[in-house]
Amino acid sequence: xxxxxxxxxxxxxxxxxxxxxxxxxxxxxxxxxxxxxxxxxxxxxxxxxxxxxxxxxxxxxxxxxxxxxxxxxxxxxxxxxxxxxxxxxxxxxxxxxxxxxxxxxx
Amino acid sequence: xxxxxxxxxxxxxxxxxxxxxxxxxxxxxxxxxxxxxxxxxxxxxxxxxxxxxxxxxxxxxxxxxxxxxxxxxxxxxxxxxxxxxxxxxxxxxxxxxxxxxxxxxxxxxxxxxxxxxxxxxxxxxxxxxxxxxxxxxxxxxxxxxxxxxxxxxxxxxxxxxxxxxxxxxxxxxxxxxxxxxxxxxxxxxxxxxxxxxxxxxxxxxxxxxxxxxxxxxxxxxxxxxxxxxxxxxxxxxxxxxxxxxxxxxxxxxxxxxxxxxxxxxxxxxxxxxxxxxxxxxxxxxxxxxxxxxxxxxxxxxxxxxxxxxxxxxxxxxxxxxxxxxxxxxxxxxxxxxxxxx
Numbered sequence: 552x553x554x555x556x557x558x559x560x561x562x563x564x565x566x567x568x569x570x571x572x573x574x575x576x577x578x579x580x581x582x583x584x585x586x587x588x589x590x591x592x593x594x595x596x597x598x599x600x601x602x603x604x605x606x607x608x609x610x611x612x613x614x615x616x617x618x619x620x621x622x623x624x625x626x627x628x629x630x631x632x633x634x635x636x637x638x639x640x641x642x643x644x645x646x647x648x649x650x651x652x653x654x655x656x657x
Numbered sequence: 658x659x660x661x662x663x664x665x666x667x668x669x670x671x672x673x674x675x676x677x678x679x680x681x682x683x684x685x686x687x688x689x690x691x692x693x694x695x696x697x698x699x700x701x702x703x704x705x706x707x708x709x710x711x712x713x714x715x716x717x718x719x720x721x722x723x724x725x726x727x728x729x730x731x732x733x734x735x736x737x738x739x740x741x742x743x744x745x746x747x748x749x750x751x752x753x754x755x756x757x758x759x760x761x762x763x764x765x766x767x768x769x770x771x772x773x774x775x776x777x778x779x780x781x782x783x784x785x786x787x788x789x790x791x792x793x794x795x796x797x798x799x800x801x802x803x804x805x806x807x808x809x810x811x812x813x814x815x816x817x818x819x820x821x822x823x824x825x826x827x828x829x830x831x832x833x834x835x836x837x838x839x840x841x842x843x844x845x846x847x848x849x850x851x852x853x854x855x856x857x858x859x860x861x862x863x864x865x866x867x868x869x870x871x872x873x874x875x876x877x878x879x880x881x882x883x884x885x886x887x888x889x890x891x892x893x894x895x896x897x898x899x900x901x902x903x904x905x906x907x908x909x910x911x912x913x914x915x916x917x918x919x920x921x922x923x924x925x926x927x928x929x930x931x932x933x934x935x936x937x938x939x940x941x942x943x944x945x946x947x948x949x950x951x952x953x954x955x956x957x958x959x960x961x962x963x964x965x966x967x968x969x970x971x972x973x974x975x976x977x978x979x980x981x982x983x984x985x986x987x988x989x990x991x992x993x994x995x996x997x998x
Contacts, residue, residue, distance in 0.1 A: 590778075590908065596705040597908070621847045624819050625906045627787050629842050629871065655787050 553641050556649045557584050557602075569641040575650060576600040576637035586652040593637040598625035599656040600636040605649035612639060612648070628653055660765050662739065664690045665974045667759050667769040669746050669914075672700020674944030674959030675775035676729040681967035683736030684991055687974055690739035690767060692746055692759070694780040699726035701777055702956075704907070713957060725956075735996045741765070745780055749917045749940075757939065771970045774926060774935070774942040775959070778909035786817070786903045788875055798882025799875075799901045803830070809900055811835050815885055817872055818904030824848035826902055827856050831865050838866040838896055840887060868896070875901070914946075922948040932969035933962045939973055941966045 555569040557579050569578045579587040579600070588599035595618055604612045609632050615623065619638045623629050636650065666682055668675045671693035679689045695704055702711075702722030710719045720728070741761070748760035749772065759767040783801035785791060791799060803809065803826055814834040816827050819841040825848075827839045839856065846853045859865040870889030877883040884895050911924050920927040920936035925948035928935055933949075935942050943966050944959035952958070971980060985991045 591701075591705050594706040594709050596709075598906075599908075620843075620845070624842060624847065625784065627871075628873075 553643055553646045553648070555641060555645070556647075557582070557587075558605075558649065558651045559585050560652050560654050561585075571641055571643060573641050574637050575602065575639040575641065575648075576635075578641070579636060579652075584652060586656065587636060588656050589637060595619055595622055595635060595638055598622045598635060601626040601629075601653055601656055602634055602636045602650040603630055603632045603653060604634055605651060606632065608645070608648050608650075611645060626653075627655060661768065662690060662765065663768045664688045664739070665769060666690070666771045666773060666970060667692065667757070667767045668738075668773045668775055669759070670700060670774065670776040670944070670946070671695075671698040671740065671742075672775060672777050672944065673702055673725060673729055673956050674777075674963055675700070675773070676726070676733055677960050678773055678775060678943060678963040678966065679733040679736055679738045680729075681963045682970060683733065683738075684985070684994065685967060685971040685975075685980065686994070687771075687967075687971060688738075689736070690741065690769070692741045692744050692761060692767070694743070694745045694782075696742050698730060698740065698742075699723070701909075702726050704781060711956070713955060715957065735994060745912065747913050751937075751939075755939075770939065770974045772940045773966060773970070774914065774940065774946055775944045775963075776914060777945045779911040779914065779924075779946070780909065781907040782910045782912070783903075784905040784908045786872065786905050788872060791875060794875055794877060794880050794882050794901070797880035798877060798899060799903065801903065803902065806830070806833060809834050812900040813898045814838070815840065815872075815896060815898035815901045816904070817841070817901065819843070819846045819848065820904060820906075821848045821852065822904040823902075824852035824856055826904075827865055828852060828859070831859060834900075836866070837864075838868060838898065840868045840870060840872060840896075842869065842871050844869060872901075872903075925952075931965065933966045934969060941970065 552568040555567045557565040565582050565584050567578050576589050590599045591597035619635050665687040666689045668691045671691040703726050707723040744761040744763050747762050750758045756768050756770050757772050809830050810833045813836045814830050815838050816823050817840045831837045860867045870887045872885050873888045874886040882899050884897050887896050926935050926942035928942050928947045930949045933941050933943050943962040945954045
């Protein structure tokens with residue numbers, strides 16, 4: 552299990568014990584984090600699971616692949632720290648990861 | 658001129674479940690017409706994940722959304738269903754003779770004894786970028802598609818997006834508009850290289866503007882657009898524009914189905930689990946759009962629902978016909994319908 556914190560837009564922290572290999576999106580949905588819609592169910596096809604990686608973690612999480620970067624075009628208020636949470640797999644190296652949910656999904 | 662099509666069954670939605678319904682209904686000689694808002698069949702399978710493998714279709718350990726759609730089209734070919742794409746069903750009414758009349762946004766009318774709603778997550782509609790107050794400009798200054806080029810003649814056009822639609826309309830509107838500004842959040846595009854090169858050449862020649870950034874606000878009064886705020890790498894500034902075309906892809910909305918008086922359960926159509934009939938006799942709902950206790954949103958479940966729906970639908974269309982249940986494996990009459998030689 553890996554510790555994961557998802558900060559909802561209203562500032563509420565969701566501290567989650569995430570299974571390694573699961574995606575951040577799956578953990579958000581399982582724990583009913585508001586603001587993560589994940590319309591396409593994790594196919595990297597809708598950009599409604601957009602999150603901002605906490606500044607301290609951007610390097611460890613890494614940058615999006617081409618397909619995810621393309622899909623981010625459909626998200627709103629995209630920043631350098633933007634990722635689609637369905638494309639981030641939980642690993643022991645990410646223990647303590649913090650991500651922030653944007654104001655809204657496009 | 659508005660046309661009228663009379664048929665046994667109208668299926669709303671040409672995704673995998675709507676397609677398979679044609680097969681189950683076709684075994685009982687029922688003629689089907691399918692209506693879909695997209696420009697081709699397959700629904701989410703071809704629109705959202707054509708290349709993604711699906712692992713839970715029985716007997717197909719792995720099949721892509723595109724392949725599944727092609728296989729279903731092959732399977733229903735003997736029944737020659739009517740396909741009507743690029744249309745949204747807007748109206749559904751019950752006629753005095755007991756049939757239903759379906760109206761589309763293209764003005765066509767269909768009359769059928771049975772309606773099957775297989776609309777998945779609803780109809781695919783353009784995504785509205787969450788810019789405050791954008792609704793007030795829609796249809797006057799903000800458009801999600803170009804229906805008439807004349808609406809853009811002599812206008813200062815702002816196009817937002819980085820895909821083929823954004824690039825194609827930048828190129829196509831440049832000769833008629835007073836000015837065209839393309840805004841995209843980065844310098845890379847998802848569009849065809851040829852279109853990107855043409856756009857860059859026009860930019861070089863001073864014929865179009867290209868800005869990196871995102872639109873955060875709109876200015877204007879009473880729906881008349883006057884400008885937009887661009888948030889770019891160098892901060893915020895205003896761009897003068899009288900027309901805006903945002904291209905942010907598609908999302909699924911329940912749409913007009915919500916107004917048909919059917920019992921709903923959190924935006925899904927409530928059905929029974931014997932026939933998958935809605936609260937209105939003669940209207941069925943199958944696949945992701947329906948809800949019943951224990952519902953699973955699987956293509957597999959939709960196929961099962963289609964088979965049981967067909968049993969109820971045939972009794973409505975041909976109430977006096979005695980039909981014996983048969984298997985395609987052994988029935989020569991079913992095999993004849995399928996074109997088995």
